[in-house]
Structures are given as C-alpha cells and as structure tokens.
Amino acid sequence: MSGADDLKVLEKNLIAEIGGAKDLTALDAVRVSALGKKGRISELMSKLGSLPPEERKTFGQTVNTLKGQISAALDARKTELETAALDERLKTERTDVTLPVRPGPIAEGRIHPVSQVLDEVVEIFADMGFSVAEGPDIETDEMNFDKLNIPAEHPARQDHDTFYFAPKADGSRLLLRTHTSPVQIRTMVSQKPPIRIIAPGRVYRCDSDQTHTPMFHQVEGLVIDESTHMGHLKWVLQEFCKAFFEVDEVKMRFRASHFPFTEPSMEVDIGAEAIGKPGQWLEILGCGMVHPNVLKNCGLDPEKYQGFAFGVGLDRLTMLKYGIPDLRAFFSGDLTWLSHYGFSTLDVPTLAGGLSS
Template identity: 45%
Template sequence: MNVPASAAPELDSIVESARAAFAEATTPADLENAKAQYLGKTGRLTELMKGLGALPVEEKKTRGAAINVVKQAVEGALNARRQALQDAELDRQLRAEALDVTLPGRQRGMGGLHPISLAWERIEAIFGSMGFDVADGPEIESDWFNFTALNNPPNHPARSMQDTFYVDMKDEDGQPYCLRTHTSPMQIRYATAHAKAQAERLARGEMSEIRVIAPGRTYRVDNDATHSPMFHQVEGLWLGENVSFKDLKVTYLNFCKAFFETDDLILRFRPSYFPFTEPSAEIDIQFQTGPLAGKWLEVSGSGQVHPQVVRNMGLDPERFIGFAFGSGIDRLAMLRYGVNDLRLFFEGDVRFLRQFS
C-alpha cells in the first residue's frame, strides 16, 4: 500500500483495525455491522473523504490518493472475510448433509398377495386338481347373461334378491347393462362356447361333460360387516350324462377339506330357492374342532341346473344334467383366516394386510 509517509501511520491503523474487526465477525450480519464502521455513511473512511474539501488542492490530491488506497485495502479485507464466511457455511452444510456411503442401503419392503388373492389362487388350484377349467368373463354384463338366460326373466320377483348397479347403456333387447351380480353368467358363456364341441363328442359316442369354475368380482347394493357392494364369487358348473347331487356333495366336501386343511368338518344341505337350479340347496359347513366348532356356517348356494338353463346353453337337458354352485371367496377367506369383518379386506390397512405376507 503506497501511502504518503505523513499519512501512513493514521491510515495504516485504520486498515489494521478494520482487518481485526472483520476477523472477529463470525456471521454475515456481524460482518455487515463491522463494515458500517469503516465504509458506511458515517464510517471512518467516509468521514476522512468528507474532510478533503477543506484542504488545499495539492494536499487534497495526495490525501485523497492515500485514502483511496486504504479504502481498497479495507474492501479487500472485507471481501476476503465475506468469502471465508461463505466457505465455512458451505463446509458446514456439506458435513451436515453428507451421505455416508459405508452404510447399507435402505431396501424397499417386500410386498405380498392380498388375502383374497391368496384364497382365490387356492380355490383355482384345488378345483384344477379335480379337472375343472377356469373361466373369466366381463364384469359389465347384459340382461340376457346375468338374468334371463339363468331362468330369471324381466319382472320376475327373484330379481329383487339381486339389487344391482345398472349402466347407462342398453342391449339389443332394450334392457340395461349392469354390473354382474354373480359369476353365474359364465355358466352360459362357457357352455355356449363349448356346446358344439360337446355335441360332436356325443355324436362320436364319446363321454361329454363340462366342468368349470368362474371366479371373479361381482356387485350388489349391499354394505355391512359381512357384505360389500363389490365382492368376489366363484361359480362352479359340472354337466354331464351322469352327474348327480352325490357328485356335488363329494366335490364340495373335498374342496372344503382341502381349502381349510382339515378333515374335521361336515356339510349340510338345506332346501332353498334359486331360479337357475331345481332342486336348490344352501350349503352349510360345521367345523368339529377350533374356535368355530359346532356352529353351522353358510358358505354356498347350489343345486341341479334347471333344464331351461341347459337349453339356453345350447345343450339338450335330456342328455346333460349336473349341478352348479356359487360361493363367496370373501366369505371363505374370512373363515380360513379368522377375520370377522369383511370391510377389513378392502380398507387397505397395511397393519392388517401385513399378517398375510
């Protein structure tokens, strides 16, 4: 710093004093306060600059030059300290936000199948081992497949048993489409698709039969602890030349024993009414051991397929007889897993669902 000798001691002291004040500042705010003491409106250098007006011209030049040199030195010290504070803050942030790459990564937890999906897959596997095909069909169904073809024509009183959701769209007969109330329409769809092949087998003198289950989502206007507007059902159908109620009982009993993994249960068939079967029966199950021992629990509707339904399949009811049943997958899952409120399956509570993973 080239400062005239006469002014050097005084101005040098200002530079040293400013450097010391800046060094003591530990925050940007402290630094700005220190800056004001030297470069502010009332700062020491500002006051010196104001005093130049009273000096002679020659001295004013010399004194002004010296003050400018000192001002530059003070500003340099200020900027250096400002940069030092910024570097220190950045270093602090980097240390606070540092990623320790030596730690193991946080892995995403493994998921699992929903309990309804577990029951669904188990049902398909068990009936598959008995020779049943698995069929799938539309959830928005026409009046023909959902009602009429199942011997449940328009204005029939039995339709009140299946309050449902209708779609703002009509079929070729002018009837509204609906969200299917059961998977029973797959009886008609599957049998119709296979009717020609079955007729050809009969013509060749070969054994002919239809054996299929149809699991899927269904919909009815119902909602409480044991019913949901959307629920899951599995429809079963076995048609052949010598299929009887005895086959229904044996088939369903074997299914229940396999599904619940116990032989300590019995079935009961109670007379009932369904428009698409005649005779019809409700199937009740009773466990002989466990928390539900001794209680009769309804698990399915069933019956011998009505001759008119067989005709609607495109088959001869004199040749094809058999049974059908419809079971709630949700109900079976509740019994298997000991769940007492159907709504738990659909609330998405991870604490509940994690038990089945």
C-alpha cells in the same frame, strides 16, 4: 505469449496446477481455465489467424501438442483422485457381516388375503380336473338373468339390488354382473359337454354393511355331462372343504332351498369344528342340479345332459378361514391391516406343501 519458451512456461504452470488439485472440483476448475472456451490454450488457438502463413503451421502443431499433454495429465490426475476418493470411502463405509439380513421388497410386500384364497381355491379345483373360465364384469340382462331362468319380476332384477347402466335407445340396459353365473352361460353356449369349470371374479350388488360390500368376489363351479348326479356334487364339495380348511374330516349338511337356475337347490352348512369352533354350523355356499330350462337356453338337450353348479363368496371364505371380522377392511387400502393379514409373496399355496403354510 506465442514463443516456444512461453509455451513451455505455460505447460509447466498447468502441470503444476493439475498436480496440486486436491479434489475433482479443483481439477475441473484447472481444466476449464486451460481448455475451456476462454481458457489459456484456447486463446492461443484463436491467435492462429493473425500469424504469418509460414509460422501458422508450426505454431498450430506446437499448441495441439500442448493441448494433448495437458488433456492426458488431466485424465491421469482424475484417475488418481477417483481412486483416492474410493479408497477413502471404503475406509469409512464398512459392512458388519454379522448383522441379520435386512428384508427387501419381496419380504416386506404382502399378497391380499382374497388373492391368496383365490389361489388356494384354484389349486384345489385344478387338482380335481376343473379349468378356470372368465368373463366380462359388464353383462346384459339376457346373460345375467334371462338365460339363468330368472323371471322378470324377481327381486334381484330391481334397481335396489342391481347396478344398471343408462338405458339404450331400444330400451335394453347393461349392468354390472351380480354373480359369475354368466360365465357358466357363456361356457355352455360356446363349448360342448363335458364341461368342468370354475368361474372366479368380481361381482356387484347394492349392499353395504359389516358383512356385505357393493363389490365382492365369488367363485362358481359348473359340471355338465351325461351322467353327473347329486352324489358327485356332494363329493366335490366335501373334498373342497376338507382341502380348503385343511382338516381330515368335515361335517356337512345340505338344506333344501330355491334358486331359479338349479333344481333341486340346496344351501350347504359345515360344522364349525373346521375353524376351531365346535358345536356351531356355518353356512358357506349354495348349490344344486342345473335347471333343465338353463340347459335349453344354452342349446343343450336336458334329456341328454345334466350337471351341477355351486357358488361361494371368496371374501366369506377368507373371513372364516383367517378370522377376519369385518369385510369392509378388505377394500380399505390400510397397509397396517395388510401387513397383519397379508401373505408373503413367496408363499404360493400348493396341496403338497400346504395351502396356508
């Protein structure tokens, strides 16, 4: 098939086949049969080499023109079929705008209660002028114990209470911090007073039951300057408890205690009225005035500077405020539990709008 009449017949047949294609699959089959490597037009192009030179140019131009016309017809038919398919789809896929909006990932996702409580605590203390300080989870004996005035024979330094790494060649050992107090030490070593920080983060101890886990969360506070006293400590803790539990008044009592890094030291209880259980007391944190030895260990003059420190478990605060009975569930990865106790991703705690609203 090389004459002009044959080419017209071929063009007529291909145009008919293109027009008769009922869907995109059939149209693609026509394209392959015409323009594919072994298609009818491609076979014509392969005959150019066997033609006399005087015929080759004319025949080549004619075949190229035919190829262009067929390609244009294929594109036009493809557009028609795609438009028809879209119209058919729109007829069958209709949206009932009266239905309620389906919740998306933002509405279905949940913030872990501990993360939410951390944001609440940061919001409260930021309003009092505290900044957030952070430090490494892996610490040295010096930062975790020595500079905090904790003696070598203290029970907290034993293997049954602290996670130690393998000893180094010089006999020293790194450990997983047992509190966020090393962040206070690092701050006092690197920053001159006045200091007003909170130090939230993960801490680790060898303990596991309904109210204890090997890893938990803690936030500690530190204030160092030349005039801070016990009254300031009590006021800060009282204002924090009122803001956190979202009550107008809170009963507090301070019981004498002992911590190596504070003197005097106190345990703090609050009246359970704050969580709807009148007539009971709840122990929530420990605190005290920073021990002079700790100030000396950090290069601060205890005759010039003084301050207070406190520490509270974020997990315990979460359990008290939101009525969660078992600490171990915090780390179970149970999506059903999280959907019940978790918070909306858009529920950002603010003092103005309400911490837990």
